[in-house]
Amino acid sequence: MVKGQEESLSLKPAWESGIPxxxxxxxxxxxxxxxxxxxxxxxxxxxxxxxxxxCGVVDTLEGRDAIxxxxxxxxxxxxxxxxxxxxxxxxxxxxxxxxxxxxxxWIESSPEEKDLxxxxxxxxxxxxxxxxxxxxxNCVLGRIKSSVTSKSREVILPLYxxxxxxxxxxxx
Numbered sequence: 001m002v003k004g005q006e007e008s009l010s011l012k013p014a015w016e017s018g019i020p021x022x023x024x025x026x027x028x029x030x031x032x033x034x035x036x037x038x039x040x041x042x043x044x045x046x047x048x049x050x051x052x053x054x055c056g057v058v059d060t061l062e063g064r065d066a067i068x069x070x071x072x073x074x075x076x077x078x079x080x081x082x083x084x085x086x087x088x089x090x091x092x093x094x095x096x097x098x099x100x101x102x103x104x105x106w107i108e109s110s111p112e113e114k115d116l117x118x119x120x121x122x123x124x125x126x127x128x129x130x131x132x133x134x135x136x137x138n139c140v141l142g143r144i145k146s147s148v149t150s151k152s153r154e155v156i157l158p159l160y161x162x163x164x165x166x167x168x169x170x171x172x
Contacts, residue, residue, distance in 0.1 A: 037077055043070045048116065064098045075102045089113045090122050117170070137167040 034052055038045045043056035043066055054074065056067045089110050090097045100107045112121040112128060119129040140163050148155060 033081070037074070040073050041070045042066050045070075053115075058096065058098060064096075067098075068100055071100055071102060071107075078102075089120075091124060095122070133167055133170060137164050140164045140167060 031047065034047055037047070037052060041054070043054055046053045046055065054067065054070055056063055056070070058064045058067065089112070097109065099109070112119055114120075118126060119132065120126055121128065144156070144159050144163065148159065150156075
């Protein structure tokens with residue numbers, strides 16, 4: 001997209017925390033649950049695992065109005081299916097950051113959002129994700145240093161590879 005002005009709105013089920021992470025059952029049930037959510041939606045609606053996003057280009061008034069009409073449709077669907085709608089992430093340089101409503105309530109604008117485990121901000125920058133990963137890795141390193149007396153390579157290298165390295169490699 002050339003202009004780079006896009007809105008992304010998150011839709012998550014009210015029961016999202018009821019199924020343990022890592023099971024195939026949660027995403028499968030979610031996909032069955034939201035199979036009819038896109039009927040009548042004109043903007044881009046992406047569904048993955050336990051997350052659904054409504055996206056649209058907002059460089060014109062018509063684009064903003066299309067998102068609002070789709071939000072009104074989603075609000076009716078969410079009310080009928082006991083689901084919650086969350087927040088807006090404004091993406092792109094010069095984005096006008098329109099405010100949207102669900103029924104009579106304004107949707108909060110978010111400066112960042114976690115999407116598929118990756119923390120992304122409105123400039124599509126993941127530096128906060130990297131800082132959090134480094135912080136977790138430093139905590140693990142501190143635990144290794146305080147609990148392991150031997151500093152030999154044969155002891156430290158497997159601990160580093162098993163406990164610390166995954167934090168540094170995940171989503172970076």
